[in-house]
Amino acid sequence: MAEKPHINLVFIGHVDHGKSTLVGRLMYDTGSLSEQDYRKLQKEAEERGKGTFAFAYVMDNLKEERERGVTIDVAYKKFDGPKNSFTIIDAPGHKDFVKNMITGTSQADAAVLVVSCKDGIQPQTKEHAFLAQVMGLKQMIIAVNKMDEVKYEESSFNKVKEEMTKLLQGIGYKLDAVKFVALSAWVGDNVAKKSENMSWYKGETLVQLLDGLTAPKLPTDKPLRLPIQDVYNIKGVGTVPVGRVETGIIKPGDSIIFEPSGKTGEVKTVEAHHEQLPQAIPGDNIGFNVRGISRNDVARGDVAGHTKDPPTVVKEFIAQIVVLNHPTAIPVNYTPVFHLHTAQMSMTVTEIQKKLDPKTGAVKEENPKFLKTGDAAIIKVVPTKPLAAEEYKKFPQLGRFAIRDMGQTVAAGMIVTITPK
Numbered sequence: 001m002a003e004k005p006h007i008n009l010v011f012i013g014h015v016d017h018g019k020s021t022l023v024g025r026l027m028y029d030t031g032s033l034s035e036q037d038y039r040k041l042q043k044e045a046e047e048r049g050k051g052t053f054a055f056a057y058v059m060d061n062l063k064e065e066r067e068r069g070v071t072i073d074v075a076y077k078k079f080d081g082p083k084n085s086f087t088i089i090d091a092p093g094h095k096d097f098v099k100n101m102i103t104g105t106s107q108a109d110a111a112v113l114v115v116s117c118k119d120g121i122q123p124q125t126k127e128h129a130f131l132a133q134v135m136g137l138k139q140m141i142i143a144v145n146k147m148d149e150v151k152y153e154e155s156s157f158n159k160v161k162e163e164m165t166k167l168l169q170g171i172g173y174k175l176d177a178v179k180f181v182a183l184s185a186w187v188g189d190n191v192a193k194k195s196e197n198m199s200w201y202k203g204e205t206l207v208q209l210l211d212g213l214t215a216p217k218l219p220t221d222k223p224l225r226l227p228i229q230d231v232y233n234i235k236g237v238g239t240v241p242v243g244r245v246e247t248g249i250i251k252p253g254d255s256i257i258f259e260p261s262g263k264t265g266e267v268k269t270v271e272a273h274h275e276q277l278p279q280a281i282p283g284d285n286i287g288f289n290v291r292g293i294s295r296n297d298v299a300r301g302d303v304a305g306h307t308k309d310p311p312t313v314v315k316e317f318i319a320q321i322v323v324l325n326h327p328t329a330i331p332v333n334y335t336p337v338f339h340l341h342t343a344q345m346s347m348t349v350t351e352i353q354k355k356l357d358p359k360t361g362a363v364k365e366e367n368p369k370f371l372k373t374g375d376a377a378i379i380k381v382v383p384t385k386p387l388a389a390e391e392y393k394k395f396p397q398l399g400r401f402a403i404r405d406m407g408q409t410v411a412a413g414m415i416v417t418i419t420p421k
Contacts, residue, residue: 004085005215010137011088012128013114018145022114022185022206023088029192030207032079081211110139110213112206113164116146117156117182121163127324131412133171134322134376136396140168140178141209147198148184154200157182179209218282223309224248225390225398227341228258228302232287233295241298242287243342246397248306251279256290258302259311260386260421265292301343303388303398311388311398313421316350319401321413322376327406329370336410338381340389340401347387351380378416391415 011019027033078087089108111132115125132140142164150156161180168178181190182201189195192207204212230242241258250256254267268289270277280286290298298304303311323330335348355365356376371377392399392414403411 004080004083006085006087007109007210007213007215009086009088009110009112009210010108010132011112011114012132013143014116014119014122014124014128017114017116017119017122017125018185019114022112022143022145022183022191025185025188025191026206027079029188030079030081081207083211084213084215086210108135108137109216110141111137112141112143112210114143114145115160115164116149117144117160118146118149120160121167126167129167129173130171130322131324133173134320134412134414135400136392136414138174138177139213140173141206141213142178142180143185143206144180144182145185147182147189147195148187152189152195152197154198157201179204179212181206181209219247220249220281222247222395224250224254224256224305225311225395226250226304227343227398228298228300228304229342230300231295231298234289237289238291239293239295239298240287240289241293241302241304242285243304244285245280245282246341247282247395249279249281250286250288250304255307256304257307257310258293258298258304259388260313261297261302263293263297264307265290265297267291301341301345301387303341312390312418314383314387314389315419315421316380316382317389317391317418318353318378318380318416319413320356320376320378320416321371321403321411323371323373323411325408326371326373326410329372330411331370335384336403336405338383338401338403340387341398343387343389345387346384348382348384349379350382352377353380354378379413386421389415389418391418 011023013019024033028038078085080086113125113129113132115121144157144160147157164180165175169175181203182198183190183195183206185191187197189197190201190205192205194205195201224245225247226243226245228241228243232240232242234240250267250270252267252269255264256267257264268291270280270286270288272280272284272286277286305311330349332352333348333350335346337344338347352368352371354363354377355368355371356362356378357364390398399415401413401415402409403413
């Protein structure tokens with residue numbers, strides 16, 4: 001049997017609008033969360049006096065296990081529709097979502113934006129929608145949740161749908177790529193099963209809408225780009241860089257260059273899960289042993305490519321950013337830490353060229369003195385050390401970044417043009 005097309009899905013939206021419950025319900029109703037696991041979560045939830053949060057615990061458990069450093073790849077992080085298979089990228093907190101979305105730890109292909117029918121659009125709803133747009137998420141499903149709490153009224157659904165349509169059009173969404181579903185995650189209406197409580201709703205269930213999404217084509221035809229996450233020195237083997245193939249194909253015998261250092265070598269073996277592979281393709285997390293490379297030649301944040309088409313080393317770049325959360329203001333010559341693929345580096349904002357209207361992208365002001373929370377802008381950036389990166393339009397995976405300062409994600413953006421070194 002051919003493998004099903006695969007889609008990475010991110011659930012976004014205001015923190016209290018029922019994202020986790022919806023994810024749990026989806027897992028449970030598609031058979032990806034066993035009755036036994038569900039009962040266990042339910043019992044735990046009831047013991048904590050939060051019976052209704054059983055589903056939310058599904059994702060929280062994953063988060064806790066992740067924080068304890070347990071890597072789990074259990075069934076209920078992945079689920080299958082009749083046509084597509086899915087991996088849910090969990091981003092429980094607002095800040096996690098922003099950082100994950102941008103640093104490329106998780107390349108989502110589509111988003112489910114959860115809006116509570118009871119509370120309507122909240123500031124976070126708007127911000128997440130805008131971020132999804134900036135991050136190139138073209139496919140979006142709006143899950144209008146908590147229909148059970150508004151007595152399943154069609155008028156309540158229509159009101160939210162109308163407001164969301166206006167909002168999405170305002171930030172540049174093409175409406176044929178946006179679908180709406182009226183549901184209750186808690187009761188299970190229109191998640192995997194058609195609701196008996198909303199005879200007026202003639203649309204598809206969430207699972208049917210998810211099956212209607214288009215899986216992305218793997219960028220195997222692009223040049224190899226493999227950001228390095230770690231480097232191991234293995235006795236009797238040698239230096240083994242580890243990372244995820246973002247674009248292109250890597251195989252034993254390939255002549256490889258690491259940038260920004262310019263060190264080259266030949267790939268001896270490629271492996272994943274202790275198995276040697278004939279090749280690795282985008283999405284594969286691999287370790288690869290390179291002849292001619294020592295432990296000091298390669299570090300986290302470097303990017304591997306083929307010697308015939310090496311990764312770009314950056315002198316400076318122009319970027320489009322959105323300021324998400326800055327306690328004061330971002331002035332010219334601000335030097336925070338940029339998180340770009342696996343690189344983390346101080347960089348200086350040498351120019352703020354234009355301030356944009358975040359809803360339309362139109363220019364609001366030329367050369368402003370500073371930027372505040374909510375502003376979108378075009379800036380010029382100079383890395384403090386050599387850096388390998390790419391323009392977003394050529395390699396989206398290596399062209400988006402987050403700016404972190406004072407322990408939080410203050411801005412997010414993408415590289416528009418690069419001046420190579």
